Amino acid sequence: MAIKSGKNAMFTEINITPLTDIFLVLLIIMMVVAPTFQSMNNNVTIPEINNGTSVEQQNATVSVTRDGRVFLNETLVPIGNLAVELEKLKPSLSKEEVVVRADEKAKSSIIMDIMDAAQEAQYKKLVVAGEPLTKKAQKALEEVVEQ
Numbered sequence: 001m002a003i004k005s006g007k008n009a010m011f012t013e014i015n016i017t018p019l020t021d022i023f024l025v026l027l028i029i030m031m032v033v034a035p036t037f038q039s040m041n042n043n044v045t046i047p048e049i050n051n052g053t054s055v056e057q058q059n060a061t062v063s064v065t066r067d068g069r070v071f072l073n074e075t076l077v078p079i080g081n082l083a084v085e086l087e088k089l090k091p092s093l094s095k096e097e098v099v100v101r102a103d104e105k106a107k108s109s110i111i112m113d114i115m116d117a118a119q120e121a122q123y124k125k126l127v128v129a130g131e132p133l134t135k136k137a138q139k140a141l142e143e144v145v146e147q
Helices: 017-038 079-092 108-120 135-146
Strands: 060-064 070-072 097-102 125-128
Touching (some): 060 079, 060 108, 079 108, 097 108
Parallel strands (some): 060 097
Antiparallel strands (some): 060 070
């Protein structure tokens, strides 16, 4: 303790109690204010998937396997020719609608290519199936290719 009395008094100890009080008040303020920073953007409407609704089979169904192969109604189609094939199929459909079913490991760039092909073929609606392509469905598509 180095306290001197008089004019040349030296005080070498710091009282940290007020400093601690300030930090506790700041911590409480941050805990109260922090949840308001996690606000959601209300301008974005998130799509919902209805359980139990089935996809009509009269539509053009594009399936994408895990390895990126594209099938149009169970026929293997190169992604570059998909727009032409969709346009050929259009007169036989009851609705101008493309249903996309993809494996969960399929690259999103392939889905974007399918969207571009549907737009190029001037389809009115594109539906992304809420359920991914199952392993059983992939095996069935692979068997079609082997035949």
